[in-house]
Amino acid sequence: MNAVAQAENLSRFYGMILGLNNVSFAIRPGITGIVGPNGAGKTTLFRLLLGQIQPSSGELTVFGERPWNNPAVQSRLAYCPESEAMPAGLRPLEWLTGLGMISGLSAVDAGTRARAALARVKLGPEHWRKRVTAYSKGMKQRVKLAQCLLHEPQLVILDEPMNGLDPMGREDIAVILQQLAVEGVSVLISSHILHDLEALCADFILLRWGRIPRSLNESTSAEARTRWPEATTFRCESPEKLARFLFARDLLRGCDIVPDTGTLHARWREPEKFFASYHQLLLESGVRIFEVQGTATFLEKAIDPTVHA
């Protein structure tokens, strides 16, 4: 399948400051997550894809063309920035209609699509008389996503679209992104809410200090994601008894017990051995279990190896 965007040895420096350093990747159709700590180079990557800045070296193509200052590429893209800055004094319908026209739609079509986009992000007509700068953070996120939908882009780039949204709002956005993927739209999304990304994305690009470390990206591969968690937390009646039971069967590499909360944090010697028959093992232990929880998501582990593994 064609990669919608491809980079080879792509670098971008701001004078002496590193933006991206010799990264290579391919963004395939579907939903791709971009993950990395602040300053990892996510926004630099987005601006390169959007054609707003030029690479310092290396090659980048989006839809087979170099994106720098290229309206042919921009006509297929949409961008939802992290920034909440919005033009002062405009109501959502006015703003979206203007933006739709700039994308090439007639005034009538732009107005129609603006209404449809606002409805799709569940921003009802009762909110349309308010100016966008007066919106709450969650409403701003919705209208920012709506402006991405006007011209039926083929690649939507979203920078932290879940920020400021309540769980229902995040679910709404996730559903829209999944629908877009089904419709054949590629989505590139960055978010600090890793659980949402894990649930949403088929592919990941992990960035750290402007690089894409091979080991990090291998740890987020589809194969890696099917592995059992390397640690598990149990809230139970007697964590000491459960620990003794698991140690006796040579399942544990180590553990931490928090008596106040009745918690056992178990680090597995061979996770697959425990998970192959965990129902049976927990019944045999004779300990009443209240809660079982994987300790860290694979993305959390990939980003920060110091989290409990």
Add this chain to the structure above:
Amino acid sequence: MNPAATFSPPRVVPNLAHAWGGVWRLTFRRFLLPGHWLTLAAGLAVLALMFLGGVHGRDTDRFLGWAADFYVTLLVPALAFMAGAGAMRDELKSGTVDYVLTRPVPRPAFVAFKFLAHTICAQLDFLVAFVLVMVLARAIQVPDLATIGPKLLLGQVLMITAFSGFGFLCGTITSRYVVIGLVYAGVIEAGVGQIPTQVSKLSMTHQTRELLGILLGRLTPEATSPGLAGTTGLILAFTVVTLAVAAAIFTWRELTGPADS
């Protein structure tokens, strides 16, 4: 890389006429904001005070001197420059960089559209100011306003056009456009423009002042005077050149986000 890859065409084809409509809408809406009208009202109040301080009684010469030498060729260019440069700086903020300049409108076309939309709105604003000046002039019984008015209005329109363009250029170059404006005003308008040779034609305000002087009968035309068409052409050429340079700079400028602006 995958050079043989083929992709379906964009679902919405870019259209410059529609893009102009979008830029116009987004620009014009801002001119309808209550805050804008409040600023305009305050500006008009200050203008009225300036008028009353600069023009006394039924003195046509004094009115013409104030209107041609101060209002049209000093106050209007200065304000048009500030508004033009400010408008361009606004376009380098997140609200435009992230939402407008990620859309498929060529940047030179965007600069041209923005200039047109901004200048039309600025002309409307200054038209309100001009009407106030005429009303005040009528109130103090300045005679022959029906003849004087259109000529002053022509000068105002030319000055707004030229200095909006120059403001666009300076706003594209730097956020410290006031410094460039002051240097330009000092060197070209106050310096070169006062030298009684052909070189003074580099000064747009000098051109307009001379044109108004001739049209209003305050100056005798010289053999080298470019006349109405010539002055208009020169000022429009100045505008086109400044805009072309602004568009070229804007096209090659990297948009690294709000921190850059």
